[in-house]
Structure formats: C-alpha cells, structure tokens
Amino acid sequence: MNCRTIDDIIERKYAERVICLDNDNRKDINEADGSENTEAKADLPDEDKEAQSSADEELSENGEKYSEKRETDDDNSEAENAAEENETVENEADEGNETDEDGQSQEEAENSDEEDSQAEGTESEEPEDTENETAETDENAENGEEEAPEENEQGEIICTACHKNTVANGHKYCRKCEKKLVKVKLPFLPCLIALVSILVSLFALLIVCLDSAPALQAFQGDYYRAKHNYYAAYTGYSGVEDTISQINESMGSVPVISTFVAKGSNLDMKIYDLLVKIYNPLQAEQSKSYIFTSAGAEKYMAKSKQLSKYSEIYSVYESTYNALTDPLTELSTLENPTAKDAAGILAQMEKVRGQKGVDNVLLDYFMYNVAGACSLDDETKYKYLDMVADDAKKSSENYDWLYLEDYIASLVARDRDDEAVPLIEAQMKEDVSNYEPYRQRTRIYVKQKDLDKAEDVVKEYCDNNRTSEGELSDYSYALVMYLYRCQGKYDVMLDLLSQAEETYNLIPEFNRQAALVYLIKGDYDNAFEQAFSAENKAYYRYSYYSDSSGYTEELNATVYLCTYLCKEKGKKNTDNAQYIDEIMSSYKGQEFGETVDSIVSGKVTPKEALTKGVCDLK
C-alpha cells in the first residue's frame, strides 16, 4: 500500500483493531469491549487507567475519522468484494460461532465488515482460519505491512511482541511490552561512534570556516576562468596564498590548523596556466619558482606533463638565444643602430639557421626584433614577421603567444583587415580581458568610420573588465579615451583623464591620448607636457617593475612628434621645456612612419592626420 495520507498510515498501523463502521454495531462492540476492558482495566494501576482512557478516546476519534473515510469509498469496489466475502464469512461463522461467547454480535460485526472493508485489506476479527490467515499474511507481506496480529480463543488481540498478553484499546502492544520498548537502551558502540563523529565534525566545521575565504577566492578564479576572463581569474587565484597566510598568522600558526589550511599544487598549476595565457610560456616558466610554493610542488612539477612541455619550450628558446649570443651582443653595444648595422647583424643571425638547438620560428622572431631595434622601414620588418607566421603555421607547436599580436598589428597597418579580423575575433573570444585585440578591433571600426560598432566593442570590453567596485579598469579608461577622441569629444576625454589619473597613475596611454588631443587643438605646449609625462611613466614602470609594456611604437612616435612641434611651433614656456633638445637627440635617426613624416614635413596638419583613418600616428 502506498501511504499517501496519514489515514493510510493509521490504517496500516492500527489495522489489527476492529473498527466498526456500522454505527448500529458500534455500540454493541463498544459494550463488548467495555466489558472486556473492565477486567483489563481492573488490573491496571491508577495512572495507567487514565492513560488507557485517553488512548480509548483517541481510538474513537480515529475510528470516527476512519468511518468517514470508509463511507466515501467506492461502492463498486465494495460490491465486488461483497460476494467474495460472503463465502469467506460463511466458513468463518461455522467455526467461529462455536467458540464465540457473544456469537450473535460477532456475526453482525462480520456481516458489516464484509460489506465495507475487504477492498482496503483491513483485517477483521476472525477465528483461526488458516486460509484467511495465510491470505492476510500474504497481503500484508505484499504491502510491506507488519505481521497480522494473533488472537486468543476469546477473539482478543495478542501482543505481537510478547505473544502472551492482550492488547489494550487503541494500543499496539500490551502495557508491559510498551514500557519495555520505550525503555530500550541506546547501544554503546553507536553512541561512541556518534559522539566521535560529532566531535570530528565540530573540528571539521572549524576548518571549513577557516578555509571558506581562500576557497571562495579560488572559486572566483574558477568562475572567471570559465568565462575566459583570464586576468580576473589570475587576480582571484593570486589572492589565495595571501589569505591563507593571514589566516595562519591570526590563528597563531598552530601546526594542526596550518596543516589543514593550505593550498595545493593543483591551484599553483592553475595560476601557472593563466600566466601562460595572459603573457607567454617564457614568462610563466621564469616565474615558476614563485608560483609553485605548496608542499608537494617539487614532486608535482616533476610529474606534470604540461609543465614538462612548457619547460621544453623554454629550453628551446634558451638554446636559440644562446646560438645568437654574438650578433645580439654586438647589437647591444650600438647606441643608435642603423640600417647598415642591421644588415651585418641579420646576416650573422641567418648563419645559425638549421643548427642543433635552433628553432626557425624563434630565429625569425629574433630577426624581426633586430629589424625593429635598428629602425628599419616597416616593409622590411613586416617581411620578417610574415616569415615568422609562415614557419609557425608549418610547425606542430603553437606559437601564437610569440608573434600573433605583432602580426595582427602589421596586417591592420597594411590595410589587410580581412585577414586580421578573424584572428582578432578569435583572440577576443579566447580572453575577454586581453586589451590588445579589443583595441585593434576598435581601430578597424574607426578606420571604416563605423563609430557605433566601435562603441559596442569598447562597451563590451568595459563590461567584461569592471573592478570589484564596478568602476572602469585601467585599460578600459584608455579604450574609452581613444573612442571619445575619435568621436571628437575632446573636453569629455580630458575630464575623463583627470578622473582616470586619480585611480591609476602609472598608465602612459592616458597621457598619450591627451597629448594627441592637444595636438588636434593646436596646443603644442600642453601636448609636449602630456607626452613627457607619458614617457616618464613608461620609464618608471620599466625601471621599478621591469615592465616594458609601456614603451610602444605609438608612444615613441607621439613623444617625438610633440617634442618636435613644441620646439618648432610652441611657446616653450612649460616646466619641462629644458629637456626638448635632449629628447630630440635621443630619437635621432629613427623612423616613425608615414603619418609622423607627413606632419613633420608640413604636408598635413596634426588635426587632419589624427581625424582620419585609425585616428592615430601608427
């Protein structure tokens, strides 16, 4: 039976007690029960008599409820079973009437039962009829019910626990057994196990509370990693070690606590993997000893296949670099290398191609960098970059980390947007925190004069890279400033500059954009000051953080142009005007591209150059 309601449960639990459905018979049965109960009650102590009475009241309540339920049962099912029961009752009556004291009321009770009860599987008061008992037992077993109650010769129900005493009204067991069952002691072993479990769980709760903060940061990292926001993921993971250190310090560095509150090698591997994606395998490999700080780091590093792969890339890079020691040393000794110097150095580098330990893709990339360092023209530089791309495509290794950004920039500069756009969009999908592909995509839309789509790209980057307070990140500000400048919102852009510098004071790109705005406005003195400030910030980042990312070709071109125009056309009454000559001499002999040359030669004004195409100098 499916116990869907309490009524079903009561039926199952109290089924051994006859519940008289016919109101006429109820009185007779109660009277009969009353006479039987009087004897039983006489034996009971006073307090138990009260309990007995309350149990009787409860039973009559249940009985009433039960009879209501019965009356609403389906008549058809009752009628179907009536014929079957008639036969059964006849057999029972033959045997039962001999032994019943109150045979007549017994028969009437059975007759009323057979009309209403058999479909529900209720047990009725019956004499020992083996067939019926078997049927009942089978039915009970099928429904998962308890064993059918025994009855003595007087038709009273016997306690199923002791099989001796009769069961009082509304109870399942006799009084003695009830008391025994209530007093069943809890076994010792489960008590001990439960106590130990509770104590251990309290300790576990303490560890969970302490671990929750670093685990939440790691979860944050996993969340952003799943969303391809690698920089935010890296920020999340990086905070874990600091948090754990703080927790252990505040707990007094108790050995037991610090054993459980620790990070593992898997988390270190996630950080390493992100560094590979955000920067490149070389930088990640160089930082390996700072990343893998957990207890099993050494064993993990020895066993990890992924780490072995990156170590191999690094060793190939080192061997290629070592093979180029002579030409690169020669380059480093030159103050202002020229095209003539470049030719000799590049020829020396070409000689090592094919040697053992020299990778062709890496060799081409080194040659591209030498061409850039020697300020060769763009065409020559792009030639080497195309060689890198071709060799990388042929290679089985993935070299996107090495050359792809420069290659995309060269495609955009050469107006090969159709080839650049798929590469850019793949990079945007791969890492939504990567500034460079978003910048290139915005530049392409600006070149195509589709400022609405450019705005969408900028908005997408800003939304993906908000700070924890919901503010714009550093490179979001840079992208927005570029967009405002392209849209001609110069004053808004300059207001944004002062807002951005309050939060981020070491981003050269902010001041470079401001310098370009002043060039458009014709204010060459302020343009020079902003360019000078940008160059200082780039220098500071390189000197103190070994971060040369601020030194871009666009920055060099901007500083040179602003210094030149301030010297030629400005009033030179600024704070840093004294450094103009020094700056000009440091850029002597360098190439800065067509746009700068055309402004310097006077073919176009800065405003004309900076309001067409990509609206930039490079």
Next chain:
Amino acid sequence: MITKFILFPGAYLRGFFEQMTCKILHLETETTGYLRADESIGHVEHTLATTTASSWFMATLPGFFTFNMGITFFALGLMNIFYLGITPYDSIPLFIVYCVAIYFGASLLDSAFPMTDDIICFWGYAYRRREHKNILTKILSIILKVLLFPFALITRIGAFCEKYCINFLLLAAIVVLHIIFVL
C-alpha cells in the same frame, strides 16, 4: 538499498539518531538494527508520534544532525580537493582524509531525510482541518503552519527522493561535475 549499503556510515548514524529521537519522544522502538537488508535500512521501526510537535521532531531532528554533519564533511573535502587544489603530491594522508570526508559527508547527506511515514504523519497532523479552542490558537496554528511549510515541503520531497535514490544520483552528479569543470 544498494546505495545505502554503499553509503553505510550515514545510514548507521541516521539509525542511531532516529533511535535517540524515539527515546526523547517516548516512542516505542520496535526494531533497532540500523543496517537491515530491507528498504528501511538506516531507519528504526517505531510507533507513530501522536502529536504534531512530536511528529515534527521525529521527522526532522535526526535529519538535523545528519544534514549538518554531512554538509560539513562534504564541504571540507570538496573545498580542499577541488578549490584549494590539494593533491597526493602535497600530502598523501591529507588527501586521503579529504576523500574520506567527501565519502562520509555524502553518506550522511544521502541519509538526511526521514522515512516517508514520518513526514506524512507530521503533514497529516499539521495540515488537516480541525477545530480550535479559540481564535488565538487558530492564529498561532496558522502562523506555525506557514513558518514550517517550506521545511516540511523540502523534507517531504527529500524523503521521496531518498526512497528512489535520487539523492544518491544528485550527490554523485555534484562530485562528477566538479571533477570535469573544476579540476
């Protein structure tokens, strides 16, 4: 039944907490073996509670203990292995401890819900129509019904899920998803 045998620690402790609750509520305990080979494994056979309050405690008190213990152990193991990245390379005993914590926690969580009889008993007492002595008891009754309804509903759903091993499948799915997406 097979899942209960696999996750026997939780079933064992659940049975103990049920017996303990029966003792507190003075309910007759009919069978006390916690790990029986039938569908009531992890539960003790007992007479039904006779009042609303006792039926509520019978339905929820054992689960309160097992759920709180289970979620603690489960979270401990999950956090350290999947989020803080503890591996056997860091410490084999510690890794084993966390794996055992996940297993123990899962077994307790799998046994956190009562038998359907107990929760239906409470449901029948609490949400049936009955006469109240005065308006105050009626209002109190309504407030209690409303307050307890979410917990009772969750317990009822959980009891039926446990009956058909849905809990076990959910716990297994949680662990597998962590292995796939987090590690």
